[in-house]
Amino acid sequence: MEKLQLNDASLVFFPESSAALGFGFRCGFLGMLHLEIIQxxxxxxxxxxxxxxxxxxxxxxYTKKDPVNFISVNNPSDLPDPSMLDRVEEPYIKASIITKSDFVGNVMSLCIEKRGEITNQTYLTPERVELNFDMPLAEIVFDFYDRLKTVSKGYASFDYAPIGMRTSKLVKVDILLNGNQVDALSALIHADNAYGIGKKICEKLRQLIPRQQFDIPIQAAIGAKIISRETIKALRKDVTAKCYGGDISRKRKLLEKQKKGK
Incomplete structure (x- = not known):
C-alpha cells in the first residue's frame, strides 16, 4: 500500500482489524473507479x-450522556448502544445533474429513491435541464453513477459538493450466520430501507454459501429484532441412488420415508 501511495497521493489508508476478515486496511478513494484501479x-x-x-x-x-461531543463512526461496530444513542449525523452533498428533458422523470425518481430532496430545476435550453438535489453521501458512493447513466441513456452529467452533516434516522443492521454475528457484513442503513436491504442480503448469502451437513439460518437483525431470515437446508443422502429405473412409486416411497426422518 505504501508503494502504491508513492505514485498515487490520493490514496489514504489506516490499519484495521475485523473478527471475520482479520487484519486489513480502511482505505479512502476518490470514487468507485479509483477503488477498482487500486484493486x-x-x-x-x-x-x-x-x-x-x-x-x-x-x-x-452523539450520546445522551454527552450530546455536544461526537463519536466518529467509521465502522458499524463503532456505533454506541441504541439505548445510549441520542442522534446520528451523516454527510450530505449538493448534487447538480444536467440531462436531456426527456429523462427528467427517470432522474428525479432515481434521486428520490436515494433519499434526495429536489431544491431547484432550471431549463438551460428547451432540451437541457439542470436539477439540484440535497442527498446523503452514503447513497451515491456505491451504484448511483452507473444507474444515473442507465436511466438517462448516458446523457446525464453529475457533479456534487459537500454541504455538511445532517441528522438522519439510521439503524445498524447485523447479519447472523448460524446465530453468530458477522461484523464484516453489518451496515448502517436508513430505517426506511433497512427491511428491503436486509432481505436482499439474506437471499444473496443463501445463494453463495455452500450447503453443509446441517441447516444454516441466515438472519438480518436490528438490535434484538429479526427483520429477515433465510435457511440453507442441510445436504441429504441420495436415497434413490440404488433404484435403477423401475416404477416411480418406489422412488416416491423412499423420498417420503426420508422426509419423515426414517
Whole structure:
C-alpha cells in the first residue's frame, strides 16, 4: 500500500482489524473507479488477492450522556448502544445533474429513491435541464453513477459538493450466520430501507454459501429484532441412488420415508 501511495497521493489508508476478515486496511478513494484501479494494481503488480467490503462513509454519533461531543463512526461496530444513542449525523452533498428533458422523470425518481430532496430545476435550453438535489453521501458512493447513466441513456452529467452533516434516522443492521454475528457484513442503513436491504442480503448469502451437513439460518437483525431470515437446508443422502429405473412409486416411497426422518 505504501508503494502504491508513492505514485498515487490520493490514496489514504489506516490499519484495521475485523473478527471475520482479520487484519486489513480502511482505505479512502476518490470514487468507485479509483477503488477498482487500486484493486487491479494490487492483483497485477503485487500478485495479491484482495477482499473488499461494501463502500461506506463516516458518521457522527452523539450520546445522551454527552450530546455536544461526537463519536466518529467509521465502522458499524463503532456505533454506541441504541439505548445510549441520542442522534446520528451523516454527510450530505449538493448534487447538480444536467440531462436531456426527456429523462427528467427517470432522474428525479432515481434521486428520490436515494433519499434526495429536489431544491431547484432550471431549463438551460428547451432540451437541457439542470436539477439540484440535497442527498446523503452514503447513497451515491456505491451504484448511483452507473444507474444515473442507465436511466438517462448516458446523457446525464453529475457533479456534487459537500454541504455538511445532517441528522438522519439510521439503524445498524447485523447479519447472523448460524446465530453468530458477522461484523464484516453489518451496515448502517436508513430505517426506511433497512427491511428491503436486509432481505436482499439474506437471499444473496443463501445463494453463495455452500450447503453443509446441517441447516444454516441466515438472519438480518436490528438490535434484538429479526427483520429477515433465510435457511440453507442441510445436504441429504441420495436415497434413490440404488433404484435403477423401475416404477416411480418406489422412488416416491423412499423420498417420503426420508422426509419423515426414517
Amino acid at each position: 487491479e494494481r494490487l492483483e497485477r503488480e503485487f500478485d495479491m488477492t484482495v477482499i473488499t467490503t461494501v463502500p461506506n462513509v463516516s458518521y457522527k454519533a
